[in-house]
Every structure is written in C-alpha cells, then in structure tokens.
Amino acid sequence: MTTRTRMNVYFSPDLLAQVEALSLRRQVSKSAIVEAAVASFLSGDTAERMEAAMSRRLDRLGRQVGALDEDLAVLGETLSLFVRIWLSSTPPLPESAQAGARAKGAERFEGFMQSLGRRLATGDRFLRELSRDVDSPSGSRSEDRRDATGDPA
Numbered sequence: 001m002t003t004r005t006r007m008n009v010y011f012s013p014d015l016l017a018q019v020e021a022l023s024l025r026r027q028v029s030k031s032a033i034v035e036a037a038v039a040s041f042l043s044g045d046t047a048e049r050m051e052a053a054m055s056r057r058l059d060r061l062g063r064q065v066g067a068l069d070e071d072l073a074v075l076g077e078t079l080s081l082f083v084r085i086w087l088s089s090t091p092p093l094p095e096s097a098q099a100g101a102r103a104k105g106a107e108r109f110e111g112f113m114q115s116l117g118r119r120l121a122t123g124d125r126f127l128r129e130l131s132r133d134v135d136s137p138s139g140s141r142s143e144d145r146r147d148a149t150g151d152p153a
Helices: 013-026 030-042 046-089 095-122 126-135
Strands: none
Touching: 013 030, 030 046, 046 126
C-alpha cells in the first residue's frame, strides 16, 4: 500500500468550484483530481498528449467538414435541378399577365419565407428529411412531404 502525505493548498473559489464539479461528474475524489493535474503538469509528455488530443480534434473537424461538403453538394444539385426544370417548364407570359404573375409570385415567395422560417425554428432540415426518406423501407414517406407553404402535398 502506498503511503500518502497530507498537504494543504489554497485555491481560488472559481478553481475550487471547477475541481468540485469535476469530482462530482467523474465520481472521484478532489484529491485524485488535484493529484492527476499535478502529475500531468510535472510530466514531460504533456506536449505529446496535447498534440494527440489536438490531432483527434482536427480529425473530428475534418470529418465534420467532409459531411458539410457532401450536404452542400446535395443542396447545390437539388437547387440546380429545380431551376433547370422550372425554367424549361414555365412558358413566357404575355405582357398583360406579367403584373398578376409578379403579384402571385410575391405572395408565394412570402409563403415560402414563412415556411422556411418555421422549418428553421423547429430544426427540421431538408437533408435530415431526405435521409429519413432514403432510409425508410418504402423509399417514400408521404406524411413528411409538405409544399412550400408547409401544407401536406
């Protein structure tokens, strides 16, 4: 059995609160936390540990950026496909109908912006919905489909 020697040290209230919180979270004694911190401080391999921890964090960030890159590619392709289909299927309007079309377009855009605001506020995202649709056994989930105003399609 290892003999331990008692030592009295002084901590700022903030630091002591952090030690106590960590002690509760990890369910270890405050002495064990302080001893581990001092041992880490005195050991010569702290640079290697910090480098390893930084490397793990950078790897995780790299994977997250890769996932974001893939999400952006899906969104870009989705938008480009929509615009291509919209432009090829929307006939030019005569001059007399353009004012009414602009008013209807402004009304639809307002509905779109309200629907977008609701979706962003609830955290519902297209890519999550897409992954649910792809992961579902039937390949489609009509209960999740909504039009630009948020109404069921």
